[in-house]
Amino acid sequence: MTTLKSTILIVDDDIDYLFQMKMKLEQIGFITITADSQREAELILEKTKPDLALLDLMMENEDSGFILSYKIKKKYPDVPVIISTAVAAETGITFDIQDENNRKWIKADLFLEKGIRTDVLKNEIDRLLAEKQNNAK
C-alpha cells in the first residue's frame, strides 16, 4: 500500500454520478479530480497526471471514454484507466469493448458496469494501483 493518497480523475457528464462517485472515493481515502466532459478532462490532463482515471464512455461523443483512454495512455502510459458504462448488458449489446481490435487501440485496463458496489470498485482500483507500482519497480 502507498502511504501517500492516490489521486483519481473521474470523468462523467452526469453531474449527479460525478458528485456521488467523488464522495464515495474520498470516503475510502482517495483524492479526486472531476471533469464533466471529455473536453474538460483533456484540459486537466494537459497539466495534471492522476494516479488512475475512471472514465464514462458516452459523453459529448458516444465514444468519448475511448478517445480519452487513448489519449491518457499515449501521454501517461503507466496510468491505469477504467471505463465505466451503463450501456446495458440486458439488451445483448456488448458494445465494441469485447472486440479484440478495439481493445488494442483503446488500451483501457478495465471495463466496469456502472452502479457496481463501492467495495468492488475499491478492490479493482487497489489492484490496478498495486500493479502500477510493481511495474514501476
Add this chain to the structure above:
Amino acid sequence: MSTLKILVVDDEPGIRSGVSRILRNFRVDYPFMEEAFNFAVFEAPTGEEGIEIIENNRPDILLLDNKLPGIQGIEVLEYVRKKQYNIIVVMITSYASLELAVKATSDGASDFIPKPFTPQELRSSIENITKKIFLKKMTATLKDTGKQIRFQFLSVLSHELKAPLNAIEGYLKMAREHQLGDKIEDYNAIFDRSLERVHGMRTLILDLLDLTKVESGKSQRNIVDTDLVQAVRTAMDVIQPYSIQRDIQIKLHAPAQLMMKADPNELDIIFNNLISNAIKYNKASGCVDIFIEETVASIIIKVVDSGIGMTEAEMGKLFQDFVRIKNEKTKNITGSGLGLTIVKKLAENYRGSIEVTSIPDQGSTFIVSLPIEKACS
C-alpha cells in the same frame, strides 16, 4: 458490378464450354436493381471435382447434370443441402423424369434446364435466378439494418433510463446513511437533484409514449379540420409559465386563422416541442418568434429563437434518437433527446419535412413545411 460464380458440373465437355461461352459476356441488370451482375464460370466433369470446387470457391449458382461418371448429380445436390450452403441449384439433364424432378425439388433444386438447351434458354434461366439472388440479398440487408436500429435504440434507451435511477438511488443511500450529517437542511441539494432527475425521467417516458404513438398507429390518427393558428396559441398558453420564468418573449406572426386537415394532438406535440426547445436553448431575456405562413403548395411553420445556436456538426446529429447536443452551454439543460425525432416523424406523417439553420450564439430557426392536402370532392 458484382460477379456471381456459376459452377457447371457435366461430363460432356461440349456442354461445359458452351455454358462458359454463352455466359462469358452476359450481364444482368434491371432498372430496379442498384447493381449489375456478370458471371464467372467454373467447370467440373465429375461430381467429385464439383464438390471440390464448391468447397474452394463457394459458387452462387450450380448447374448440375444428374448422370455423371462417379457420384450422381442428385448426390451432389444432397451434399449441398446437408452442408446448408446458400447455393441455387439448377438441374440440367436430358433424362428429366418426373421421379428425378420430384426428388431433386424436394432436395432443394430450384429449376430445371432440359438438355439440349439454346443459349437463350440458358440466359433467361440465369437471369431469373440472378433476380432471386438479388432480392434475397436485399431483404437480408434490410432486415439487418432494421434490427440494428432497434438494437441501438434499446441500448441507448436503457442507458437513459438507468442513469437517473442510479443517481436517485445514490442520493437515497447517502441520505439513508446520514452521510452529510444529521441536519435535514444539509440534504436539500441532493433532494433537489433527485427531484430534477425524477422530472427528467418522466419527460423521457412521456416522449417515448408520444414516439410510440407516432410510430405505431396511423389508425389512431384523428384527422379533422383544424385551425393551425389556434393550435399554436394553445401551445403558447401552456408553455407561458415556463417562458415567464425564463423571461423570454414569444411573438406570434400569423394570419387570424389557417385551416388544415390535421390531427390536433399531433399539431400540439409539434408546437410544444418546437416552442419549448426555443425557450430551453435560449438566453435569459431572449425572444422567440413564431411565423405561420401559407404558400401555394404548403404551410410553413417557422420558429426562430435568439438562443445559443449550434455548429454545423451539431446540426448534423440533431434529428437522431436520443441525441442531445452536449457542450458547455447545454450542460444544465435537461431533455430526453427525443423531441425533434418526434417532430420529424410527425411532419413526415403529413408528407412534410423539418429543416434547421443555426448560428452559434445567435440562435436557431426550425422550419416545418407541411404540404397542403388537395381537397377531394
